[in-house]
Amino acid sequence: MSSQAEKAPNPAPRGSKRSETVTLVLLAGAGAAAWGFARIDPSQREEDVLVYNGPEACISAAIRTSEDCRRDYATVRLAYPNAAPRYATASDCESHHGPGHCVTGDSVGASATGRFVPVLAGYIIGRTEEQDLDPQPIYDHRPSEAGPGYVGSGSGGYCTSWGGRVSTTSGGSSSFARVASSAVRPASFGGFGATGRGFSSHGGSAHGSGG
Amino acid sequence: MRRVAIGERSDWRATASANGFTFHTLEGDPYWDESHAYAFTLAEIEQDIEAPSAELHALCLDFVGRAVEDERILASLTIPESAWDVVRSSWRRRDPSLYGRLDFSYGGEGPAKLLEYNADTPTALYETGVFQWIWFEEMLAAGRLARGCDQFNAVHEQLVARLRDMPGDGTLALTSYADAPEDRGTVAYLEDCARQAGLATRFLDLADIGLDGDGRFVDRMRAPISRLFKLYPWEWAFADAFGRALATAPTRFIEPPWKAILSNKGLLPYLFAMAPNHPNLLPAYFEGDPGKAALGTAFVKKPLLSREGANILIVQDGAVLAHDHGPYGGEGHIRQALAPLPSFGGRRPLVGSWIVGDTPAGLCIRESAGPITTNAALFVPHYIEAEG
Numbered sequence: 001m002s003s004q005a006e007k008a009p010n011p012a013p014r015g016s017k018r019s020e021t022v023t024l025v026l027l028a029g030a031g032a033a034a035w036g037f038a039r040i041d042p043s044q045r046e047e048d049v050l051v052y053n054g055p056e057a058c059i060s061a062a063i064r065t066s067e068d069c070r071r072d073y074a075t076v077r078l079a080y081p082n083a084a085p086r087y088a089t090a091s092d093c094e095s096h097h098g099p100g101h102c103v104t105g106d107s108v109g110a111s112a113t114g115r116f117v118p119v120l121a122g123y124i125i126g127r128t129e130e131q132d133l134d135p136q137p138i139y140d141h142r143p144s145e146a147g148p149g150y151v152g153s154g155s156g157g158y159c160t161s162w163g164g165r166v167s168t169t170s171g172g173s174s175s176f177a178r179v180a181s182s183a184v185r186p187a188s189f190g191g192f193g194a195t196g197r198g199f200s201s202h203g204g205s206a207h208g209s210g211g
Numbered sequence: 212m213r214r215v216a217i218g219e220r221s222d223w224r225a226t227a228s229a230n231g232f233t234f235h236t237l238e239g240d241p242y243w244d245e246s247h248a249y250a251f252t253l254a255e256i257e258q259d260i261e262a263p264s265a266e267l268h269a270l271c272l273d274f275v276g277r278a279v280e281d282e283r284i285l286a287s288l289t290i291p292e293s294a295w296d297v298v299r300s301s302w303r304r305r306d307p308s309l310y311g312r313l314d315f316s317y318g319g320e321g322p323a324k325l326l327e328y329n330a331d332t333p334t335a336l337y338e339t340g341v342f343q344w345i346w347f348e349e350m351l352a353a354g355r356l357a358r359g360c361d362q363f364n365a366v367h368e369q370l371v372a373r374l375r376d377m378p379g380d381g382t383l384a385l386t387s388y389a390d391a392p393e394d395r396g397t398v399a400y401l402e403d404c405a406r407q408a409g410l411a412t413r414f415l416d417l418a419d420i421g422l423d424g425d426g427r428f429v430d431r432m433r434a435p436i437s438r439l440f441k442l443y444p445w446e447w448a449f450a451d452a453f454g455r456a457l458a459t460a461p462t463r464f465i466e467p468p469w470k471a472i473l474s475n476k477g478l479l480p481y482l483f484a485m486a487p488n489h490p491n492l493l494p495a496y497f498e499g500d501p502g503k504a505a506l507g508t509a510f511v512k513k514p515l516l517s518r519e520g521a522n523i524l525i526v527q528d529g530a531v532l533a534h535d536h537g538p539y540g541g542e543g544h545i546r547q548a549l550a551p552l553p554s555f556g557g558r559r560p561l562v563g564s565w566i567v568g569d570t571p572a573g574l575c576i577r578e579s580a581g582p583i584t585t586n587a588a589l590f591v592p593h594y595i596e597a598e599g
């Protein structure tokens with residue numbers, strides 16, 4: 001779609017001080033309603049990961065090297081006490097991770113004392129080294145909250161420390177999962193914008209931060 | 212330079228709507244006003260605006276080169292020490308700039324006087340490059356402007372060309388507050404330009420920028436952001452929680468961090484010290500500099516960091532003539548000699564001169580009733596009169 005502007009009868013003569021033509025490819029005929037056009041559907045970015053309950057399963061699957069399997073598991077064991085999600089009560093924890101899947105925090109580390117955390121169910125590692133994916137601890141997820149495509153054996157699949165959902169494709173011994181990147185790659189958000197919001201009382205929000 | 216009661220196009224609101232100009236009225240108040248226009252001679256444009264703009268921009272670049280190597284200068288601009296390396300390395304890499312706007316006091320007589328350089332987050336870009344251009348072409352086609360008239364406005368073509376020429380991986384993410392219509396409109400326009408330049412673009416609300424475990428800025432899908440246009444001032448970004456991550460994140464920014472040196476009113480005393488006899492520079496001093504006494508009882512006091520006229524104080528004959536209240540100023544002030552905006556029947560135009568890349572590219576006029584141009588100013592189109 002091009003703008004009305006492009007249909008100006010005579011382009012500006014050469015040597016003039018203005019644009020010869022002005023074309024809009026996104027805004028023309030659209031207005032504010034169309035400004036969401038470039039938002040990408042989160043489901044579009046996915047990646048393949050491997051899910052194992054421990055290093056032996058990883059090694060015997062022989063997709064990643066035994067060295068990678070062991071190193072990544074050691075990384076995950078080390079991260080688990082601080083990475084595991086915290087719950088105020090055992091029932092809060094079990095309602096998320098399922099009955100019998102939670103322990104008291106002091107049993108995993110000092111930083112979790114007084115809270116409840118899910119037990120470590122296993123770990124996720126990238127399908128290839130080139131993915132450059134940090135291994136992540138995973139926890140059982142309560143079955144009733146399993147995704148519609150899940151056909152696992154009695155479990156609700158898994159979740160990561162920040163609640164990203166991971167379901168292996170056919171349950172049982174299959175270790176393969178295709179997941180949203182956001183489920184396996186942690187990031188923090190909201191770190192930009194707060195300072196400007198502190199100034200927004202002046203001039204009205206319509207004017208934002210430009211000048 | 213004349214103010215001409217030229218009259219509106221009867222259908223301009225429909226034209227605005229058809230071209231995505233959604234913020235011609237802001238919170239019930241008019242912003243675009245084409246009931247009249249400013250007419251310039253070609254000599255006024257080329258000799259009084261365009262040539263000085265190129266000269267001052269070049270002087271500004273010289274100053275950036277000095278400032279990044281002198282921590283006293285960076286400190287005087289209240290750029291936080293944690294950001295010095297970010298600013299410095301962006302300049303040493305020569306991270307390219309996209310655009311900026313020099314604001315002048317100019318009424319057709321005498322040299323234009325630089326009031327400030329909005330080098331980091333200027334808006335009024337779409338209105339200049341697109342809607343003002345459409346206005347001109349339609350007025351010309353309708354015979355309401357004489358054949359041979361012109362407009363100083365290659366902004367659109369220059370933006371597309373600059374975006375095409377910038378080095379990168381073919382992608383550009385753009386961010387602003389999604390809920391601020393004027394900002395969102397400006398960014399939507401730049402996204403349009405970037406698409407025309409062949410870039411794969413995406414818009415992210417500021418809140419949708421993430422920081423991953425490797426210190427990279429990512430989107431909600433964890434896709435790394437290699438290049439980000441941000442309509443968000445550097446001094447705010449430096450102060451935000453993610454400010455510290457800027458030092459190591461591989462993302463390249465437009466505008467680059469070195470623009471923080473130019474979008475600061477502290478630029479003005481330094482420029483004046485570098486070129487005290489430049490016809491387009493006003494005497495200016497830091498508030499703490501005893502030299503400010505040279506300005507006597509007529510001066511303008513400006514916070515180092517403010518936008519849209521906020522917190523500016525005008526003193527004439529020792530009395531406060533005008534004072535805009537606002538949230539800025541905690542970081543310090545400068546004093547600049549008073550160059551009152553000219554009055555055309557009580558209306559006061561501020562001439563904005565666009566720099567795209569390193570080249571003057573066009574002009575916009577925002578008009579106020581009072582001596583300070585605030586965010587209540589009206590955008591008024593301009594044209595160049597036919598010669599002879």
